[in-house]
Structures are given as C-alpha cells and as structure tokens.
Amino acid sequence: MSSRDLVLARVRQALADVPGGEGPGDGGTGGQGSAGPPVVRDYHRVHGSRTQAQTVDLLAENLADYRAIVHRTDAEGLPGLIGRLLAERGARSVLVPPGLDASWTTGADVTLVEDRVSSTARELDRVDSVLTGCAVAVAETGTLILDAGPGQGRRRITLVPDHHLCVVRVPDQVVGSVPEALPRVAPDRPLTWISGPSATSDIELDRVEGVHGPRTLEVILLSAAQRAD
Amino acid sequence: MSGTYLGMPAFPRAAATATRDTRLRANLTHATRTIRDKRAKAVAELDDWAELRAAGAAVKDRTLRHLDHYLEQLEAAVTAAGGQVHWALDADEANRIVTRLVRETGETEVVKVKSMATQEIGLNEALARAGIRAYETDLAELIVQLGHDRPSHILVPAIHRNRAEIRDIFRREMASWGRPAPEGLTDSPAELAEAARLHLREKFLSAKVGISGANFMVAETGTLVVVESEGNGRMCLTLPETLISVVGIEKVVPEWQDLEIFLQLLPRSSTAERMNPYTSTWTGTTDGDGPQTFHLVLLDNGRTDTLADTVGRQALRCIRCSACLNVCPVYERAGGHAYGSPYPGPIGAILTPQLRGLAGPLEESLPYASSLCGACYEVCPVAIDIPEVLVHLRERVVQGGPVTLGGTRTVLQPAKGHAAERAAMRAAGWAFDHPGALRTGMRLAARTRRLHPRRLPGPGRVWSRTRDLPEVPAESFRDWWQRTRGTSSGRGTWAEPGTSSEPGTSSEQRGDAK
Numbered sequence: 001m002s003s004r005d006l007v008l009a010r011v012r013q014a015l016a017d018v019p020g021g022e023g024p025g026d027g028g029t030g031g032q033g034s035a036g037p038p039v040v041r042d043y044h045r046v047h048g049s050r051t052q053a054q055t056v057d058l059l060a061e062n063l064a065d066y067r068a069i070v071h072r073t074d075a076e077g078l079p080g081l082i083g084r085l086l087a088e089r090g091a092r093s094v095l096v097p098p099g100l101d102a103s104w105t106t107g108a109d110v111t112l113v114e115d116r117v118s119s120t121a122r123e124l125d126r127v128d129s130v131l132t133g134c135a136v137a138v139a140e141t142g143t144l145i146l147d148a149g150p151g152q153g154r155r156r157i158t159l160v161p162d163h164h165l166c167v168v169r170v171p172d173q174v175v176g177s178v179p180e181a182l183p184r185v186a187p188d189r190p191l192t193w194i195s196g197p198s199a200t201s202d203i204e205l206d207r208v209e210g211v212h213g214p215r216t217l218e219v220i221l222l223s224a225a226q227r228a229d
Numbered sequence: 230m231s232g233t234y235l236g237m238p239a240f241p242r243a244a245a246t247a248t249r250d251t252r253l254r255a256n257l258t259h260a261t262r263t264i265r266d267k268r269a270k271a272v273a274e275l276d277d278w279a280e281l282r283a284a285g286a287a288v289k290d291r292t293l294r295h296l297d298h299y300l301e302q303l304e305a306a307v308t309a310a311g312g313q314v315h316w317a318l319d320a321d322e323a324n325r326i327v328t329r330l331v332r333e334t335g336e337t338e339v340v341k342v343k344s345m346a347t348q349e350i351g352l353n354e355a356l357a358r359a360g361i362r363a364y365e366t367d368l369a370e371l372i373v374q375l376g377h378d379r380p381s382h383i384l385v386p387a388i389h390r391n392r393a394e395i396r397d398i399f400r401r402e403m404a405s406w407g408r409p410a411p412e413g414l415t416d417s418p419a420e421l422a423e424a425a426r427l428h429l430r431e432k433f434l435s436a437k438v439g440i441s442g443a444n445f446m447v448a449e450t451g452t453l454v455v456v457e458s459e460g461n462g463r464m465c466l467t468l469p470e471t472l473i474s475v476v477g478i479e480k481v482v483p484e485w486q487d488l489e490i491f492l493q494l495l496p497r498s499s500t501a502e503r504m505n506p507y508t509s510t511w512t513g514t515t516d517g518d519g520p521q522t523f524h525l526v527l528l529d530n531g532r533t534d535t536l537a538d539t540v541g542r543q544a545l546r547c548i549r550c551s552a553c554l555n556v557c558p559v560y561e562r563a564g565g566h567a568y569g570s571p572y573p574g575p576i577g578a579i580l581t582p583q584l585r586g587l588a589g590p591l592e593e594s595l596p597y598a599s600s601l602c603g604a605c606y607e608v609c610p611v612a613i614d615i616p617e618v619l620v621h622l623r624e625r626v627v628q629g630g631p632v633t634l635g636g637t638r639t640v641l642q643p644a645k646g647h648a649a650e651r652a653a654m655r656a657a658g659w660a661f662d663h664p665g666a667l668r669t670g671m672r673l674a675a676r677t678r679r680l681h682p683r684r685l686p687g688p689g690r691v692w693s694r695t696r697d698l699p700e701v702p703a704e705s706f707r708d709w710w711q712r713t714r715g716t717s718s719g720r721g722t723w724a725e726p727g728t729s730s731e732p733g734t735s736s737e738q739r740g741d742a743k
Binding site for chain 2: 002003004006007008009010011012013014015017018022023024037038039040041042043044047062066117121122125138140141142143148154155156159178179181182183187188189190191192193194195196197198199200201202203204205206208210211212213214
C-alpha cells in the first residue's frame with residue numbers, strides 16, 4: 001500500500017462517525033439529515049456603504065496608513081508625475097513589464113529596462129525602480145493585487161528592485177472588500193497581494209518597513225474622468 | 230540550546246526554569262501586551278467578526294469531515310496545473326522525500342520560507358545530515374537559526390529575544406553563514422532589519438531550490454497560498470527554479486471563495502493588520518514566471534490520528550495565527566520553549582499531545598499547561614474550544630481510554646503519576662455521596678487549619694509542587710448558612726450517615742418556615 005493510500009485510508013477510518021449520507025458539497029444547510037456544521041456565509045460582502053469616490057478615498061487612506069506614498073493624477077498629468085517621482089528618487093533605470101502603456105514613461109528621463117524571461121535576478125537587482133499597473137485594489141485593506149497580466153509582468157519584478165511605482169485606474173480597478181476582490185482575479189494566474197511596503201514586526205513587535213521586498217511603495221491613483229477627455 | 234525538541238523536560242519543570250528568567254519575562258510581557266491591544270482594535274473594525282469566525286470554523290469543519298474527498302480533488306488539480314504531489318505518513322518519510330527532491334536538483338543549499346510544518350518534522354536537521362544547508366530567510370527564523378536556538382512563538386519565533394540580544398547574535402554569527410554584520414551595527418530595529426536584508430539577499434539571488442509551507446490549499450483549483458510580511462516568502466517562492474512545499478493535510482479548503490473568509494480572519498488575528506504586506510498564490514507552475522518545477526508534499530504526521538478524536542479534531546481547524554498565545558497568561562509567563570514543540574501556547578497544549586499521541590511525560594503534562602481561563606477560545610478566529618479539548622485530554626491522561634495511534638485504534642492506559650489524583654477523585658466522590666462524612670471532614674479541616682502544611686506530603690507532593698494549596702476557611706459554607714439563615718435547632722437536622730433526610734430538602738423546609 002502506498003503512503004497515499006495509507007493516508008487516505010486513515011482519513012476514512014478516522015471519519016467513521018460522519019454519516020454516510022452526508023456529502024462534501026458546500027455544507028448545505030446543516031438541517032435535517034446532516035450532522036455536519038452548516039456553512040453560513042452571512043458575513044458582509046463589504047463593510048458599510050460608500051460612494052465610488054469614498055471607496056477610492058478609503059483605499060488612499062489605508063494605503064497611506066501602511067506607509068505607501070499615494071499620489072493622484074489624471075491621464076494628462078501621469079507622465080509628468082512619473083517623471084518627477086523617478087527624478088526625485090534619483091532613479092536612473094526603471095523596469096517596465098511587457099504591455100505597459102508606453103505613454104506612461106514619456107516624461108521620464110531614465111533608462112527603460114524591459115523585463116524578459118531570460119533576465120536574471122541579479123540583473124533585476126541592479127535596477128533602481130519598477131513601474132507597473134495592477135489588476136484590482138481593495139479599499140478596506142489597502143491592498144493592490146497583481147495578477148501578472150499585461151503591464152504587470154512577472155512576480156519577481158515587483159519584488160527585487162527597491163522602489164515600486166504602481167498605477168491604479170480609479171474607480172474601475174477599485175473594489176471595497178476582500179470578498180469583492182476574489183471573483184475579479186483568476187486562481188490559475190500567479191497572484192501577488194501587496195499591502196504597503198515590505199515590513200517586519202519580528203524585533204520586539206516594532207513594525208519596520210523594508211526588509212526583503214521594496215522599501216518604498218508609491219501608488220498613483222489615475223482618475224478616469226479626465227482620462228476620457 | 231540545541232535545535233531539536235527531543236528529550237524536552239515536561240512542561241512544569243521547563244516552565245519553572247523559564248519563569249525565573251526575568252529578561253525572558255520582560256521581553257514576552259512587552260510583546261504579548263503590544264499585540265493584544267492592537268489585535269483587539271483590528272478585529273473591532275469588522276462588525277461581522279462573529280459571522281466570519283463562525284463561517285471560518287464551519288468551512289474548516291466541513292472540510293475535515295470530508296478530508297479524503299478534498300485531498301483527492303486537490304491532488305488532481307495540482308497535478309493538472311503542472312505540479313507533482315507526494316504523500317508522507319510521518320516526519321521521516323517527509324524528510325526522505327524532500328531530501329531526495331533536493332538531491333535530484335544537484336544543489337546543496339536551499340532557501341526556506343518560515344514554515345511550521347518543516348519545523349515540526351525537523352527538516353533542517355534532516356537536510357543537514359544529508360549535507361544540504363537550509364537557510365531560514367524570515368527575519369525571526371534567521372535570528373533563531375543564527376542563535377542556535379529554537380522558535381518560541383508561532384508568528385514571531387524570536388519573540389523571546391530583545392533588540393540587544395539580536396544585535397549580539399548578528400555580530401557574532403552572521404560571518405560564519407555568509408555576509409557578516411555591518412561594522413558598528415546598533416540595536417535599532419531598522420538597522421537590524423537592514424543587516425538581515427544584506428545578509429540574505431546574496432542567498433536569494435543565487436538560490437536554485439526554495440522550500441515553503443502554505444497557509445491554505447484550495448482543493449477546487451489546486452492553488453497554494455502563502456501569507457507573509459517581509460518579502461522573503463516571495464523571494465523563495467519566485468526566484469528559485471524548484472519549489473518544494475511541505476503542507477499538513479488539514480490546510481486544505483474547498484473553494485476559491487473560501488479565501489475571502491480566511492484572508493480577513495488571519496491577518497487581523499495574527500499581526501493585527503487589516504492585511505499582511507504580501508500574499509502569494511500559485512497554481513502549479515506558470516511558464517516563464519516562478520519555479521518551473523513544483524513539488525507538494527502532503528504531510529500526515531499524526532493529523533489523521535487527531536482527526537479520529539471527535540472532540541480533539543477541532544484542533545485541526547487551526548490557521549496558526551497565534552492569537553491564543555498572545556492572550557494566554559501561562560504562555561506569557563512560561564514562554565514558548567517550555568511547551569517542547571514548535572507549537573507553543575494553548576494551541577500547542579492541545580495539538581502536540583494529539584499529533585504525537587499522549588506518548589510521554591511532556592505530552593502528558595501539556596494538557597495541564599493552562600489555567601482554563603478561556604481567553605484562547607475567545608480570540609480564536611476559527612472558534613477552537615481549546616479549554617474543552619484540554620479537559621478532554623486531561624481525562625485521557627488520568628483515566629486512559631480509546632485513542633488512535635499511527636492509524637490503529639487502541640486503548641490508552643492511565644498515565645503513571647496520576648494515581649494520587651485518581652485516588653483523590655474517588656475519595657471526593659465517596660465524600661459527596663456521604664454528606665455526614667463530608668461535614669465532619671470539613672469541620673475537622675477548619676479546626677486544624679493552622680496546622681496545614683503549604684505543600685502536601687506523600688503522593689500529593691507532585692500535585693502541590695506546582696499549585697498553592699487552598700486555605701481552609703475557619704467555618705464551612707454549610708456551617709455559616711446554618712448559623713446565619715438556619716435555626717439553631719437545625720444543626721441536628723443535617724444528614725448524618727444512616728439518616729434519610731436530604732440536605733437540600735431540609736434547608737428548603739427551613740426556608741419555608743421562615
């Protein structure tokens with residue numbers, strides 16, 4: 001008997017008390033004929049009611065609360081803002097994932113480093129900044145979700161450089177809560193959820209930003225209204 | 230201090246030593262109080278916490294009740310996504326599998342994400358015996374590893390160390406593992422974190438094999454989830470060519486949607502954050518992004534034995550948030566090492582004896598490592614009734630009874646050393662059945678109270694060594710009631726052996742007469 005078969009046999013033997021009629025399913029109602037506990041999803045889909053603008057404000061507030069630096073602009077102001085932020089940091093090179101809107105970097109006086117599958121971690125380590133979009137942002141938790149889609153690139157590029165500049169299109173990429181976020185991303189893609197810069201609380205539970213991931217996370221909330229002009 | 234838990238003394242002895250360590254107690258008191266207050270605030274932000282908690286518990290229970298189904302579903306989904314699934318009955322088998330997988334890559338160094346499962350099986354030591362060096366990359370695990378120490382907290386393994394101790398460890402040890410600590414390193418947390426960053430980055434950039442655990446596995450999709458803060462997890466999960474994840478079989482959840490519950494419960498319960506800085510999910514392998522070879526090692530190691538206990542199986546709901554440690558008065562004073570396993574605190578007190586079986590003095594002592602105050606149950610985000618399981622396990626220790634060990638049902642014999650307790654309980658049972666004897670005994674105890682020793686002699690010595698004997702009052706409650714509420718002539722109406730009147734009845738009668 002293989003270990004696989006043994007483990008499964010032990011599981012089945014351990015569950016001798018579970019009635020034969022009880023199916024796995026989603027737990028059903030837990031009513032008649034079911035000895036198992038019901039799975040009741042009566043928690044909120046979102047906490048509180050907000051307008052779209054208030055949801056975006058909450059995102060900005062919660063991002064800032066975990067020491068991300070938040071900026072707001074429109075399509076017209078975006079290249080200038082990106083150029084200014086990179087210049088202020090003294091960044092000379094910036095990583096750009098495939099599929100990134102080329103207009104975003106027109107105001108930046110830096111070397112653009114295209115991410116390729118062949119580029120090594122050491123090469124990424126020599127780059128000053130990385131510029132990406134995102135898939136979804138979660139207001140209640142101040143979280144950016146990247147799903148490796150166009151304009152976001154591989155998981156490693158937002159990890160190795162010390163400065164991550166992330167553009168969120170508001171309000172269409174912003175959801176209120178974690179339950180609202182999950183259906184918007186596909187589990188078969190690798191996901192990275194980012195809430196503030198890298199941090200540790202391992203020394204006397206004092207929170208320190210910047211351990212292994214980017215020490216600086218800047219988020220640009222790109223508003224749609226003016227973008228349509 | 231050695232890196233393994235073998236031969237750990239039983240809890241009372243280890244705790245007696247730990248509680249005398251004033252620096253340890255100061256470090257722990259500071260840390261646990263800080264996190265306790267922050268957690269309460271983070272939880273209070275969600276007005277549906279009770280509903281989330283109930284849903285989390287129910288999803289986990291449902292999954293456990295059909296674990297075979299979900300494990301097979303998970304295996305199929307991971308395999309379909311390009312991963313390879315291995316099954317390990319126990320620690321030895323898991324270590325053999327991982328060692329073989331690392332050897333097949335030709336590498337002799339691996340980078341590791343902090344993982345309770347690999348601590349539990351002693352993977353680092355097993356790899357070392359095979360000539361493979363495992364580098365812990367979580368800051369706290371690095372502190373523990375460099376300090377030749379053992380973790381003492383689920384979430385903050387170096388919670389017992391303060392910043393000055395950490396600086397000393399870095400200065401002394403970093404050079405022999407790689408990049409030395411920077412000159413003039415101070416004990417500021419920011420500088421210490423920076424030293425760890427520099428020290429470990431070399432390892433990340435050259436690592437070919439990463440080893441992790443997982444916080445959750447989604448059966449429906451084959452997705453694994455790792456929740457972390459520093460980015461060391463992301464480094465280990467994405468930079469190496471080969472990823473090996475060792476995960477306990479209880480970590481499976483049925484559906485993608487279930488993550489909406491646990492990704493709300495876990496961060497707020499553990500670090501008191503709305504969300505931890507980084508969460509990574511991956512499903513098998515992805516072309517051109519991350520490791521191109523992925524192995525999942527599913528670990529039993531006592532979990533199916535735990536599952537067989539209908540009271541104790543709720544311990545397998547645990548999502549390792551460590552909230553129960555931070556509120557536990559016993560943990561706060563004794564520290565994590567006293568629990569003799571990677572799982573300290575209240576959850577360790579029920580998990581370790583179940584995973585290993587009530588197999589020795591340490592495991593038998595752990596169900597007693599609690600004041601049964603219930604704070605751990607209150608904060609548990611998946612509502613594990615830890616006090617209930619503690620009492621259940623105490624009964625097993627004292628009385629013996631049916632257990633499952635290594636998949637075989639057997640009857641546990643009462644533990645040695647509890648004979649006096651059983652005798653005392655039998656005597657108490659007899660006394661409560663014989664009210665007259667009880668009354669005589671209480672009076673005798675009250676009259677001789679000045680003569681009572683602070684520690685019991687003879688067979689009671691073991692019991693009283695770790696407890697303060699209760700002081701006997703000058704007058705028993707029954708006598709007080711008699712004196713103040715009863716009639717003076719009522720004294721004689723209390724049941725003596727051989728009389729038929731019930732104490733309750735006679736007192737009621739007197740109440741009516743008043």
